[in-house]
Amino acid sequence: MNAMTSTDTVSSVLIVEDEALVALNLESMLEEIGCAVVGPVLRYEAAAALAEEVSADAAILDVNIGGRKVFPIAETLLARKVPIIFATGYGREGLPPEWQDFPVIQKPYTLENIGEALAAVAG
Numbered sequence: 001m002n003a004m005t006s007t008d009t010v011s012s013v014l015i016v017e018d019e020a021l022v023a024l025n026l027e028s029m030l031e032e033i034g035c036a037v038v039g040p041v042l043r044y045e046a047a048a049a050l051a052e053e054v055s056a057d058a059a060i061l062d063v064n065i066g067g068r069k070v071f072p073i074a075e076t077l078l079a080r081k082v083p084i085i086f087a088t089g090y091g092r093e094g095l096p097p098e099w100q101d102f103p104v105i106q107k108p109y110t111l112e113n114i115g116e117a118l119a120a121v122a123g
Contacts, residue, residue: 010083010118014059015040016047016073017087018066022107026060026087029114044068051076058121060105060114063088063095071099083121 013035017023023040030037038056041047044065051059051073059077061070063086074084088094089107103117 009122010035010057012036012038012056012058013118014038014050014054014056014077014082016059016065016070017062018042018044018064019062022062026109026114029109029111033111033115033118035118044070044073047073048076051080051082054080054082056082058083058085058118060085060087060117062086063090071096074099074102085117085121 013030015023015026015030015037017026017040020042023042027037027040038054041050047065059082061074061084063070077084085103085105086095086099087105087107087109091106092100092104095104103120105113105117
């Protein structure tokens with residue numbers, strides 16, 4: 001692992017992404033930089049249930065899952081002290097103001113921006 005993909009203390013990552021090919025690509029990138037993947041979870045209801053009990057060092061959440069905003073799931077994860085990274089095609093500007101301070105990876109993902117976001121939440 002090089003500096004741009006260092007995950008430090010992030011060894012497991014929950015993926016919530018409703019597009020299967022995007023989820024598989026993200027899963028592959030995370031595995032390439034040494035992370036175990038929880039999921040990917042493709043449906044909102046499954047993600048909401050898993051958020052109540054998941055054991056992960058971080059979560060990457062697509063902002064829009066099946067037409068529903070992911071923020072209630074993010075709140076559940078934060079209450080359980082699971083760091084959040086948002087994934088969106090719209091960048092930070094696509095998030096409501098109260099969520100704009102969280103790390104964001106913009107689609108299409110790169111190893112570099114995934115690594116930077118993981119480093120930002122690692123400890």
